[in-house]
Amino acid sequence: MSPSALIAFLGGALLGALGVLLLAAGWRAIRGGRALATPAERATYETLHLASRAAGHLRGGLAAGDPARAAKALRQLLDADALALADPHGVVALDGPTSLQAAAERLARAAADAGSTQLLTADASIDGRDAVAAPIRLPGREGAGSVAGSLVAFASPVRPPLVRAAEEAASWVAAQLELAELDASRAALAEAEVKALRAQISPHFIYNALTAIASTITTEPARARELVLEFADFTRYSFRRAGDFTALADELQSIDSYLQLERARFGERLAVQLRIAPEVLPTVIPFLSLQPLVENAVRHGLEPKEGGGTITITADAEGAFTVVRIDDDGVGTDPEALRAALAGRPTVDHVGLRNVDARLRQVYGDDCGLVVETQVGAGTLIVMRVPRSQPENDVQGVRR
């Protein structure tokens, strides 16, 4: 029973694994047989497959991508003994024996400097291998920046078809590098957009706050001092330079300062309620993304309403998301007008709202845009939903 059972088990496991492998192989053969009927078709498939694999590794450019694996795929594509990829500073990847490194460096430099294909044949060959080096020339560029590097292929011997193929491969690599550059500039553009969208405090508010402080200076000097300090706190947070993200807790504290200043103007007409689940307080949110929503509630909800009203701010954990709701019982807005404002029609109202919405979509995707429920006379509810997990976005603490 004892060892035989073990053998039976292991044998069974082995047989099972073999069966799975055979099945997989058979499936592949059937599919492959159907798709690749003729040698020409197979060659086309092989070429495209290798090219697309190399393309994936070149996607980050020669510096940030994976040139080593790209070089491997390209070597198979050209059917060369060894292949090196170089950027303007030297060889970044060599697929083949390291003894070819020096020669590859030399050839790559020569090709890049001359801007034309360099050949190394017969008498000058290394370890019995010939070499061809083709410059990677970026299309549509002139002058110093036009050569992004070179491609060096080793073979014994190098025949004219390989020279042609190496040149074609180099220009194909150039196209991929251009795409990589396009990717990079697209990312930079997105980042710049986020920076440009970074909310500004409204001049309106600064004016109102200062007027409110001025009106209390003679009657209540102590209160005026408090308000000036609140104003200082608020501006220190809002004018900080570092970081596009902040913690929900920090943003709430800046909202506290903001509301203190607004209450100097509104007095008892402005009531505020908070209901916060404490575990969501460290959630990372875009810098100044909540304050404009509260300001929107004050300016468009409560200010026009006789007798004022209440703003309720709640923050809850809903699964892997933090949901912040800002609810006011003010005058509300015409949904159509608001939709127009959020869609980007030129309007003076709700600029802050549109700005926050655009930033949230930019950072977290379209699923995380603002959700606004409103009707004239029925108050406004703004819902903001951000993921709790944000390994990409770092909070920059405020230096105090």
Next chain:
Amino acid sequence: MSDASVLHALAVAATRIPDAAGAAAAATSVSDATPASFGYAAIIIVTLTTVLVGALAVRLSRTTRDFYVASRTVPPWLNASAIGGEYLSAASVLGVAGLILLQGAGGLWFPIGYAAGYLMLLLFVAAPLRRSGAYTVPDFTGARLRSRSVRRATSVLVIVIGWFYIVPQLQGAALTVSIATGLPPWAGSVAVALIVGVIVAAGGMRSITFVQAFQFWLKLTAVALPAIVMLVVVGGRDLGVAAATAFPAALGPAAVNPYATASLAIALLLGTLGLPHVLVRFTTNPDGAAARRTTLITVALLVTFYVFPTTIGMLGRVFAPDLATAEQADSVALLLPGRLVDGLAGDLLGALIVAGAFGAFLSTSSGLVVSLAGVISQEVAGGTVRGFRVAALASTLVPLLVVLMIEPAGLAGSVGLVFAFTASTLSPLLVLGVWWRGLTARGALAGMLTGAVACAVAVGLGVLRVPGAGASGDGGDGSGGLGEALMGAAPLAADWAPWLQAALAAPAAWTIPLAVLVTVLVSRYGGGSPPVDVDRILARLHLPERRRPKPQ
């Protein structure tokens, strides 16, 4: 066999078909229990309190004056309590006492391992994981290795681990409810699954931090008070048994099998790192330093807690040796107060332990279901609210089906196996991910797969059995031979070489090194490369944050 392994003995008990004698024993034990009305009351009160705390105990402020209080992050002691509340499961509240009753000193390794796991967490991963900004384990691994497939694989593992961790919770609920109320065992599992599934799916856990913190202090009280009262009551009493009978040298520390013990200890130490509901709690801390302080306090809280189940187990060895069978050992904490303390006081203490135990099932299961539902909904449903609700129900129903289909095993033992599986799969990945820049996605995948397969095969072979006449014994003297007494049918592995049996029964000691080795080798030579911005990622994990502003 009795010294071969804790895990094996308990795993063996898993598939035993209860015979007439077992059923009769269960029937007698019910009479020792607290009256059913007390049991019902305890369960209903705990459930209602949990729901109320979960729904209402968010921080409220009506004026701008206490705005600051409402927007203050959770202090380390509160979060540590919450971690304790979520972590102390059925295995801790009931299983530890039962295991010490069964195994003697060998059982002590469970509380030691459960608590010391947080020391590992403190030393190796707590602060870096918090700084990573990740919410779940898949979030972390996916971002660390920049790989969707690693993220997927981790998600699958997290879901499997979570499901198997919920199973013993529901089994504990079945045991507790049947003892406390006399209802059939399935009623308890179904009740806990329903309560947890509905609360989580309905979004009732608004503030899970307060719920879990409350649960910790409830559990501590529920176990500490009866333990202390029982000690006082038996203080002057003649024990009626010789110390050598209750605590035989054969079950003392000297008789512990070194391999099985080491394997168990390493599984428990490392298993804590990868549990799905632990990392989630650290996102509640504002920064890495707070995460570290929280972990330190957690260690202290857990150490304090485990004194009491251990005490109850020891008392059980003296006063309730008849409960030392695989089916009944876990009930010792529930039954002992009624036996040692007479009248109303005993009933109340019994009801208190029922409340604590029921709280443990609720809190651990709900913590697990919340994190599992988060992972599932994000992988499958793109993180929608609807997806989360469906996932929450699925996360309770699947373990419930498993519970209803299999026979219960020892609680601490089943949880020990989950720890071994976690330690062989996710923990090496987390530690290497934090501390080794050369880790690649291929290495991580290979390591996880190796650890999972090795551990699953070992556990599977260990519990696999052939039909045959099983040895049976009363095991009541607790003086060894328990391993044989536990077996209804001969395990498949019974005749194999002893070293092979030991390796299968306690796999962690070889599966963890194997997983680490495969991860390292494949990362090195597997042809992959670390993510290009690995330096930036590691810098974020390890550089302390700037200090947050102090409150004025």
